[in-house]
Amino acid sequence: MSSNSGIQIPSRLPLLLTHEGVLLPGSTMRISVETARNMHLVKNRLLKGTSLKSTIIGVIPNTRDPEYDTEDLPTLHRVSFWKDDYVFPRLILFCNYRSLISIGTAGLAVQVVGSNWPKPHYTLLITGLCRFRVAQLLKEGPFPLAEVEQLDKLEQYTSPDEMSEAPGPDGELGELSQRFYQAAVQLVGMLDMSVPVVAKLRRLLDSLPRETLPDVLASMIHTSNKEKLQVLDAVSLEERFKKTLPLLTRQIEGLKLLQKTRKPRLDDDKRVKAFACFPAKTVRKSLCGVLPGRQFSLDEEGDDEDGDDTAVLERKVKGANMPEPALRVCLKELKRLKKMPQSMPEYALTRNYLDLMVELPWSKSTTDCLDIRAARVLLDSDHYAMEKLKRRVLEYLAVRQLKSTLKGPILCFVGPPGVGKTSVGRSIARTLGREFHRIALGGVCDQSDIRGHRRTYVGSMPGRIINGLKTVGVNNPVFLLDEVDKLGKSLQGDPASALLEVLDPEQNHSFTDHYLNVAFDLSQVLFIATANSTATIPPALLDRMEVLQVQGYTQEEKVEIAHRHLIPHQLEQHGLTPQQLQIPQDTTQDIISKYTREAGVRSLERKIGAICRAVAVKVAEGHNVTKSEAAPAESEKSHWQLTRPEPREGGGSGAPPDMPIVIDHIALKDILGPHVFEMEVSERLTLPGVAVGLAWTPLGGEIMFVEASRMEGEGQLTLTGQLGDVMKESAHLAMSWLRSNAKTYQLTNLVGGSDPLEGTDIHLHFPAGAVTKDGPSAGVTMVTVLASLFSGRLVRSDVAMTGEITLRGLVLPVGGIKDKVLAAHRAGVKRVIIPKRNEKDLEEIPANVRKELDFVTASNLDEVLNAAFDGGFPGMSNPLTLPHIVSKL
Numbered sequence: 001m002s003s004n005s006g007i008q009i010p011s012r013l014p015l016l017l018t019h020e021g022v023l024l025p026g027s028t029m030r031i032s033v034e035t036a037r038n039m040h041l042v043k044n045r046l047l048k049g050t051s052l053k054s055t056i057i058g059v060i061p062n063t064r065d066p067e068y069d070t071e072d073l074p075t076l077h078r079v080s081f082w083k084d085d086y087v088f089p090r091l092i093l094f095c096n097y098r099s100l101i102s103i104g105t106a107g108l109a110v111q112v113v114g115s116n117w118p119k120p121h122y123t124l125l126i127t128g129l130c131r132f133r134v135a136q137l138l139k140e141g142p143f144p145l146a147e148v149e150q151l152d153k154l155e156q157y158t159s160p161d162e163m164s165e166a167p168g169p170d171g172e173l174g175e176l177s178q179r180f181y182q183a184a185v186q187l188v189g190m191l192d193m194s195v196p197v198v199a200k201l202r203r204l205l206d207s208l209p210r211e212t213l214p215d216v217l218a219s220m221i222h223t224s225n226k227e228k229l230q231v232l233d234a235v236s237l238e239e240r241f242k243k244t245l246p247l248l249t250r251q252i253e254g255l256k257l258l259q260k261t262r263k264p265r266l267d268d269d270k271r272v273k274a275f276a277c278f279p280a281k282t283v284r285k286s287l288c289g290v291l292p293g294r295q296f297s298l299d300e301e302g303d304d305e306d307g308d309d310t311a312v313l314e315r316k317v318k319g320a321n322m323p324e325p326a327l328r329v330c331l332k333e334l335k336r337l338k339k340m341p342q343s344m345p346e347y348a349l350t351r352n353y354l355d356l357m358v359e360l361p362w363s364k365s366t367t368d369c370l371d372i373r374a375a376r377v378l379l380d381s382d383h384y385a386m387e388k389l390k391r392r393v394l395e396y397l398a399v400r401q402l403k404s405t406l407k408g409p410i411l412c413f414v415g416p417p418g419v420g421k422t423s424v425g426r427s428i429a430r431t432l433g434r435e436f437h438r439i440a441l442g443g444v445c446d447q448s449d450i451r452g453h454r455r456t457y458v459g460s461m462p463g464r465i466i467n468g469l470k471t472v473g474v475n476n477p478v479f480l481l482d483e484v485d486k487l488g489k490s491l492q493g494d495p496a497s498a499l500l501e502v503l504d505p506e507q508n509h510s511f512t513d514h515y516l517n518v519a520f521d522l523s524q525v526l527f528i529a530t531a532n533s534t535a536t537i538p539p540a541l542l543d544r545m546e547v548l549q550v551q552g553y554t555q556e557e558k559v560e561i562a563h564r565h566l567i568p569h570q571l572e573q574h575g576l577t578p579q580q581l582q583i584p585q586d587t588t589q590d591i592i593s594k595y596t597r598e599a600g601v602r603s604l605e606r607k608i609g610a611i612c613r614a615v616a617v618k619v620a621e622g623h624n625v626t627k628s629e630a631a632p633a634e635s636e637k638s639h640w641q642l643t644r645p646e647p648r649e650g651g652g653s654g655a656p657p658d659m660p661i662v663i664d665h666i667a668l669k670d671i672l673g674p675h676v677f678e679m680e681v682s683e684r685l686t687l688p689g690v691a692v693g694l695a696w697t698p699l700g701g702e703i704m705f706v707e708a709s710r711m712e713g714e715g716q717l718t719l720t721g722q723l724g725d726v727m728k729e730s731a732h733l734a735m736s737w738l739r740s741n742a743k744t745y746q747l748t749n750l751v752g753g754s755d756p757l758e759g760t761d762i763h764l765h766f767p768a769g770a771v772t773k774d775g776p777s778a779g780v781t782m783v784t785v786l787a788s789l790f791s792g793r794l795v796r797s798d799v800a801m802t803g804e805i806t807l808r809g810l811v812l813p814v815g816g817i818k819d820k821v822l823a824a825h826r827a828g829v830k831r832v833i834i835p836k837r838n839e840k841d842l843e844e845i846p847a848n849v850r851k852e853l854d855f856v857t858a859s860n861l862d863e864v865l866n867a868a869f870d871g872g873f874p875g876m877s878n879p880l881t882l883p884h885i886v887s888k889l
Contacts, residue, residue, distance in 0.1 A: 008150060009106050009132065013058040015144035016041050022061055022228040023105050025128040025152065026212050027219030033122040041143040042122050046112055058104055058134075058146065061225075102134040103151065103233055116579040128215070131235065151235050176241040177210045183248045184217055190255045211237050214244035221251040310338050313354060322362040326518045330357050349455065356462065357516070361469060365476040365524065369433035370401050382427040383420055384564055385557050389413070389548055393428055408476070408526040410503050412484070412542075414534055415550030416700035416819070418600020421530040422482060424550075428528065429478035437468040442483035447493030450502065452515035462515040465502060465522070476524035484541075485531035496538050503527055503544045532698040551818045552599025552700045554846050555592055555826065562588050566605045574612040581615045582660045583608070587668055594675040597826060599700025599819065607672060614671045615661050685797040689789035691868070693781030694802040694824060694832070695773070696816030701823030703800055705767050706778065708785045713761025721766030724774025730805065731764055734782035737809055737861065738790065745865070745873060747790040756790045777814040779805035780833065783861055784868045795868050800824045801833035809861040817841035825849050833858055833867055 016038050020031040033042050045057050111125035130152035138145045184205055191198045201220075208216065218231045227247060234240040317330045333350055340347045369375070375397055379390045392411070400406050413421040422438070429436035444450075452463035461467070468479060487496045501507050502522065510519035534542055553561065567583055596603040663671075685692070689708040694701060719731050738747060739756055747756050756762075764782065766773055780803040788795050802820055804812040813835045822845075824832050830852075834841075836859040842850065856867040865873040 011147055013148050014041050014045055015058040015060050015146050017060050022225055023128045024215040024219045025105050025130055026216040028127045031124045037143045104132055106130045116577045173238045180241050180245055184213055187252050214240045218244050223247055316358045320358050320362055329518050359470050361473050361475045364474050366434050366474050370397050372397050375431045378431050384561050389424055407505050407523045410527045410545050412529040412545035412547045413550050414531050414547055416552055416599035418602035419550050421550055425480040425528045435472035435474050435477040437472050437477050438480040438482055439464050440482045442486040444495050445488030445490040447495050447498040450495050450498035452513040454514045460515055462513050466513045478526045481529040484529040485533055485536045496541050499541055552822050554849050556848055558592050558601055559585055559588050561601055566608055570608045570612045574616050576612055579660055580619055582662045587663050590665055590668055594677055595672055597677050611663055611671055685795055688792050688794055689785055691781050691784045691795045692800040693778045694800050694820035696819050701819030703823055703827045706781050706785045707765045708789045709763050710760050715757040716761045718763045721769050722772045726776050727774050727778060730776055730779040731782050733805055733807055734786055738786050776804035777802045780864050787865055793869055796870055798830040799868050800829045803835040811835045811858050811860055813837040818844045821845050833864055
C-alpha cells in the first residue's frame, strides 16, 4: 500500500458505553467492560467474529455522568505508539457520545481478557487510530449500532526518510506546527533521558508525523477529561494545535517550577560529593561555612573513625529506655569496648551483645484493642464453634478494661491435631492487636534453646524467648509455644524445667537469659501453649498453665467449617473460583463420613485439595467435567467425561465459564477412589462374643471392637492386642466378676457346669494389634463380651460403651467422654453406655449430637448388661426395665 493511500473504517459500527475516560488517536488505555449490553457486544463481535469487519465496534464515554464535568479526573494512561505493523486484525472504535452528536476515535484491540472475580467482566486494551462522527443511531439492542463518518485520514505509516521528503504545512498552520514541535522537544528535554520511555519518546518526536503530535502529547501530559474532550472535538488540525499548545505550555511551566524547588538541595548534594576525597574533619568544617543552614555533628553516624562509631552506640544505649540494672551492664561493656582494638575476637562478641541489648523492646509495647464486640465478631469470623476458647479470650479483654496492669495469662490448649489450636492463637493476637510469634518446641532437648547460651562459649546466642522478642519488637506479644507436650530431655538439660520460670506469673517478671545475664520482664507477654495430651507434660509445668480442652468437631461442625473456611481457602490456593467449582453439602458429608475419620479437619482439607487439583487439570485443559449421560446412573464406574464446552454466546478463550463444575457422589468416587471407611459396626456384631467399646487417644476418640472366643482347655485366659498392664487387670476383674455371678445370670461352660472357666480356655482379643492399648475404661466392654460369649446372645449392634469396673460390679467414671461420644456418633452408634458419675460431662456435648443419641448412665454392671442386650439380660429381676436413660437431651 502506498503512502498516499488511505484506510477506511466501516460505515456502520456497534457502540460501547464506558466511564473509563477519553481515548485520543495515538494513545493506548485499558477499559473495563461490565454492563450487560457491553458484555453482549464483546462476546458477539470481538470474541466471536473472525473477519476484520465483524470485529469493528465503537465505545462512547458516558459524558452525561457529572464526573465528566469536573476537573482533575484521573486521566494518566500508559501510551503506546504506532509501529510498522500498523493494521491490526481487530479494529475498535472509541466515541465521545454526547446527546447522539458524537466524535470518537477508531482504535485497535490489542488485548481482550475475561475474568470471573469479583464478578464476570472483560478488560480491553485499546490503541486509538483516527476520529469519526456518529451520523445516525440505527438500533439500540442488544447493543447500539450507528452509522459513522470518518473524519481523519488514516494513512499507512511511512519511514522517517519519506516523511522528511514530504512537504510540510504552510502559512499559520505551519507556524503552529513548528511552535508545537519546539515545545514538545523542550518538554521532553526537561525529563530524565536515562529513563527508557523518555528516550523512546524523544526518538518518536522526529519520526512521527507532525499532525499526530497534539493527540499523542495531550494523552500523556496531566489533563482533565474535559480538556481531552475539547482536543477530541477539534476536527481541523489548526484548531487542534491551538487547543493543545496551551496545555503543553502549562506542563512546561509546572516542570520549571518543580526544578526550581529541587535545585538548592541538588546543589548541596553536589558540594558534599565534592568534599568526599578530603579528610572527614576538613569536610565538616568546609560544609559548616558553605552550608550554614545545615548542622554537622562531630559524632555523626557514618564517620569512619572508631570513636564516632562507639559514640553512636552509646547514644543508642542511653536512648533504649532500658531498666537501670541493664543500663549499668551496657555502659560497663561499652567502656570495655572503647579500650579494645578491633582485631581482638572479644570485640565482635561485645559489639554483638550491645547491639542485641539496644534492639530489645525494653519499654516498647502495642496498645491492646479492648473492644469486646469487635473481638467477638473477629473470633466468630475466624473460627466456627470453640465457644470455650472464645469465652476465655473475651473474659481476658473484659478484665483488661477494668485493670490495665493485668499480667498476661498462661493458657494451654489441649486437643487432637487439626482442631485449630495454633490458628486460634493467631486469631487471639489479631483480636488484641498484638504481634504474634510461634515457637516450635517439638523435639527440643536442650535447655539453652529456652535460656540461651552463656557468652563464654563460642557461637553463643540468646534463647528462643529473647530472640522472639527481638523479632517482634514489642514487649507484650502473643507467644505460641507449640507442641509443649513433645519436649525432650538430654545431657544438655531439661527444657521443660527451663520453661518453669518463663510460664510462672510470679517469676517471669524477672526472667534471666544466660546470654543477656540481666533480667527481662515477661509479665506482659501472653503465653499460649498447645499440646495433644497432658500425660507427657511434667506436673510442675502443667500446674503453671490454665488448661483448656479443645475437643473434636461433630460432623455438622465439620460441614460448616468446610464451607466457611476450607473450601474458599483451597479454591484460592488452586487458582479456582466458586463460579468454576462447587462442592455441595451432601458431597462434603460424604467426604467426612466415608473418606476421613478424625477429630480435626486436616484430612478433610487434604481431600478438598485433591478435588481442587483434579478440577484444575480439567480447567487448564479447557474442558468441562460432566457426568456421562450414556452410562447408567447406578453404575459405580467412572462417570467423568472430557467434553468441549458448548459454544457460548461471545465464546472464546478469554471468556468466563458459563457453568460451574459441581462435584456429586459419583465424581467424588472417581477423584478420591473407593470409600476408605465403611459403617462396619453391624457387620462385626453378627456372632456372640463381640462388643463395641470407646477409647480415647491423643488424636481424638475411637471406637474399639472387643472379641472373645472359648474352647476346651484348662481354664486359662489369653489376652492379645498389645494390652497394657491396666487393661490386663481389667480383663481379670471382668472374668472374676462373671464367675462369681454365673448362677445369677445363668452362665454355663462347654460341658454345662456353673463355672464358666471349668474345662474351658478363653481368648480375649482387641483388634488393631499393632497399636498399644491401655487404660481402665474397657472394663464394662470386657464384661459384656464375656457375658455374650457364655450366654450365646448377641450384643446390640447399635451400642457402644465405656467405664471402669470394680470387683463388686460397680461402674466408675472415666475421662474423655466428649471425644468418645463424638467417635460413637461418627461410627453411626445410636446408644452409648457411660458411668452414672459421668452424666455431668454430657453438658459439653453439642445439642445436635445429644439429640441423635440415647445415653444410658449405669452405676453397676447389672444396668450395663440390661442395656447392652435386646430385652435385657437373663437373671435380672426386671429385665425389661432399662437403667437410667438420658434420652435425646
